[in-house]
Amino acid sequence: MAISIVIVLLVIGSLIFHYVSPWWFTPLASNWGAIDDTINITLWVTGVVFVLVSLFLAYVVFRFQYNKNRRAHYEPENKKLEGWLTAITALGVAAMLAPGLFVWGSFITVPDESDVFEAVGQQWHWSFRLPGDDGKLGRTAIQLISERNPFGLDINDPSGQDDILILSNEMHIPIERSVKVLLRSKDVLHNFAVPQFRVKMDLVPGAVTYLWFKPTKIGRYEILCEELCGVAHYTMRGHVVVDSAEDYQKWLSEQQTFAQSMALPLGDLDKGRQIYAGCISCHGPKGEGNESLNAPRLAGMSSWYIKRQLAYFQKKIRGTESNDTFGQLMSRMSTLLPDQSAINDVAFYINSLVPDEAEHSSIGDLVKGKQLYSTCSFCHGEQAQGNFAMNAPKLSGQHDWYLSRQLKSYKNGTRGNHPFDLYGSQMMLMSRLLHDEQDITDVISYIGTLDKGLLGKASLSKGSLPKSTLPKGSAETDSSDTASLKKSD
Amino acid sequence: MTQTTHTAIADQVDDSHHPQSFISKYIWSQDHKVIAIQYSITAIGVGLVALVLSGMMRLQLGFPDQFSFIDPSSYLQFVTMHGMIMVIYLLTALLLGGFGNYLIPLMIGARDMVFPYLNMLSYWTYLLAVIVLLASFFVSGGPTGAGWTLYPPQAILNGTPGADNGIVFMLISLAIFIVAFTMGGLNYVTTILQARAKGMTLMRMPLTVWGIFVATILGLLAFPALLVSAIMMLFDKLVGTSFFMPAILSLGENIDYKGGSPILFQHLFWFFGHPEVYIVALPAFGMVSDVIATHARKNIFGYRMMVWAIIAIGGLSFVVWAHHMYVSGMNPYFGFFFATTTLIIAVPTAIKVYNWLLTLWQGNIHLTIPMLFAIGFIFTFTHGGLTGLMLGNVVVDLPLSDTYFVVAHFHMVMGVSPVMVLFAAIYHWFPKVSGKFLHTGLGKVHFWGTFLGTYAIYLPMHYLGFLGVPRRYYAMGTTDFIPESAQALNASITISAIIVGVIQLVFVFNVIWSVFKGKKAGDNPWNSTTLEWQTSQTPPVHGNWGPSLPVVHRWAYDFSVPGVKDDFIPQNVHPDQVIMLEKEDGAEMVKGAENEEGMQNNKSGDIT
């Protein structure tokens, strides 16, 4: 008795939940209305079956409850009934399958007039590449990937020279133009999924997969990785921005081609030294930082990181929150750098500075700190040396108070919250692993123990210089920017 | 091989196997019943570990950032170990190693498995696999966090927790488990084919035996795929071959692999992984059929269709595997084929559901605890099966795959449903195993808590999937397409999950309490027809049948046969010994038989 009532209530409850709940697909922003239609058909067919079967179950259990005066019916089988039920089921299944296969057919057939871009996945970031004027993507190889050539393009392939490289988590596409996304992974399996577009596909290392869609609504949509790709899988987010045709062209014109990126000079130490004179008052002549002026240590930081942060300060992506007074100060100072090459030079100079040994004042629980740091170490490195490939700056040698303030800023959203701080959002998610002040002290104390013997080494990432051919062996040495420069001189 | 056969073990009372000391009776036992209990206790024990792991995951998801002992690494490790333990070390082991071992010889009227020594070896090998698996919690780096699918490359690369040692332990444990399963499986199949009692034709076997039989064959054919992938991945990890490993970076560093294909692993894994679903489901289908027939006092409706459906599902399960891989980057044209086969498999599955319902129809339903669980199973299985149709339909899978919809679906169909059957089966057969009933009041608490609790977990979870919340995310953070209210949904799921977890303690207590203080049950407390209830002693002693083996005269479902006094006729009752009703019931008899031509004659021949 009770079970019949409960089943009826569950059915009614499920229906109410379905119709009342605010939790449903996010509004569609692509051409894949057909997918939504198929879902609706399937949902209707299965929903009706669910309701009928469940209610029948409830009725049967209610109607044929035990009664000692009654005897169960004896009926081994009923071929006619079973035949009908089989036929009806097969029909229902066919009704769901046919539209599904039809839509699948259009999903795997890319329209000829589609644009193409490539989405490259790596632990735990996205980057993108456009074919450029010739409409052809250049050849790539995993072995060619380096700090200067993060896409691993073959420098000898002419079709790769004009490829437009977007080394950022954000991609722009024009509205109402169907686009084929080629998917390539540098390391493990990833998945390119944008809920608003409805489609998704895995990125498989060693292969190129694809999907296509036609964006129909202007907006900024989140790309999620939906194939487990390691510890920081959940922070592997990017964005697709659907622009109007004009906005798209404007954005496109600001991007660099592969040839341009390779032509960029590494930097000029003398010019950099001159520019850095303006920074000395706070950051110190050797880039050692100054606690009383709230200036972090810069010496030995990788130039790619300095460049990105200076650009963020200049573009008001960092240092704009009202409670970030020091950031605001830096933001104003950064405007003194006139152009990209100035940033380039000063970053190069900063990278070449050899800092003194830092003093660490934090006294935390080193064992706990080590435990906490184990998550950080995947990106920032076992020795906190930083890793360009993971977009993770060097932490060792940095002042405790600065690290502490940044971690707190990430935690409370002072830093990393700006929509265009494309890597900050990752740190915001990660900083939540530090639950309280004590955790922060512990992990910083542990980082403080890591800088012995590593001073002056900006990065342990391999092969900073562009390579034009596949390496014969893997006899590469650890080298910082500066060291590589000397070699190439 | 189709005729009823009997072997040395089945025929003779072999005194040499009779247990002497405690150790040979309960530890190094070759008695299928003791081995079954050993399997069950180990499986349930390790299953409780996995239950706790799922609780930890839910705590993080429901109340993010509240628990400092769950970081992203340990979260992934919990996910992985929970999944692997539940699917392989609990469900497979309990359904086949536990129930298979206990029920096969009893239900087909044999004295034991045909290879008792191999059977014992199978258990101890399984235990070794469990120990190796659990040992991975204590190695440096902890257990693997690669997800239960263990996809390379990430499973063996830095950046995934446990990539140094945990994954090696996991793969070795799986290999050991497969050896254990193969030993057990060969035993089950051979026993069913060779050791059936006189008169026990294939089509007179209870559906439980059919389910276990086909599931075992599936296991024997499917587990090699897992073994192959485990061996090859171990080579990739330990020796440095490139079976599954293409040229890739690992955290920005070039590493020494090239040319392999990660998708190849996925094909192998799911070639095992999909039949695995039915390795769990088919025994459950069988057992729930017997529970329903017994407690509804009615013959199973469409027995032949049920057997054919089991075989059809078993066969089809080998040609649907790539529906787990629609968005894996495999050749997209496979989508057409696998979507079609997948939806075809829905037909025999639906037939089974109809037949359970039609068995209940015009039955005389005792709402005992096993029956409640069986009804719960029909409900949850219908729900889970139907969402499976959505995911099987390749296009619908595009937005839903890798979201919580998938998680909700497979938990409904492969978690909750088999577990419902397991509980139904435990409440049903416990009186035979221990001689005592499980406590009914506690059983009701357990049933309602589990049934309503799991529904409260998994119904809302489907809607997280519709929203697009991806699975295996440690935390969602803020996004622009998921409303804040989704967190409330997550919290409520977590609370339900914890309640369901705690309710299982009631069950554990019930079992322990009932073993000592439970109400005594007779030999055949449910008035059941199948052979295991016809033993002269309860629990059955070693050798099961005393001096002479049972002889089977009828199928397993002679419930409420018209004209017969009792509402059940055990399988081993000779037609001459059936006690008839008085004459005036003859009319009803004709009515009951009208659907089957000639049946009336046969029945009356049987009866008179």
Add this chain to the structure above:
Amino acid sequence: MTFFRELTDKPWLTEYVPLELTETKAESNELPAKTALKFFLVVVTVLFVLFTITFLSRSQANDFQALSGEPWLPFTDASQLWINTTILLFAGVCMQLTVFFLKKEQINRFILLISCGCLLSCLFIFGQINVWQQLYYAGFALTENPANSYFYLLTGIHGLHIIGGVLALSYVVFQFWLKNNKKRLLDNLTLCTVYWHYLFVVWLFLFALLTGNTATYKSIALFCGF
């Protein structure tokens, strides 16, 4: 197949299978161990078939270099493997003769041949290890190339099955020594012989597979639709 015919039985018709019938047929039973062996061989076959499928799929990758076809490749001249094949063939023959002489109760010959069977099987294993060493010293190490990896892997797995067979055979003989049950010995030896022949066939298959050249793999893969 009677199995499938039986599936159409209507079991609720109690008269369908008269007891007498089932009793008379009971004598044609085969040994349970034989049934189990059949299933076991199916399982092993599935194992090797799956390895083969992965092999064929992997052989289509660019970095795959077959082990024969060019003069400098090791199995262009596979004489060492042919010697091993002959050894394994004789091991199987010995096993077959073992059963033959046991039936004739010629115990001395039986003992001689069963020892020969074991020794030849072990010799086969050593022969295979020898091939491994030659390969290794010729620069075809395990990780150099997927073809090498597969060669070591598949011959290794096959070798393990031979070793397993030898162990099972020792167990059978040991049981005979303990219990002196000749009927059982004969039954078990017959099964062992079947297993030996099976492993010989598997070896022939692996031999052909692993020593193919690139063109062969291309055409097989094309034929199988990879």
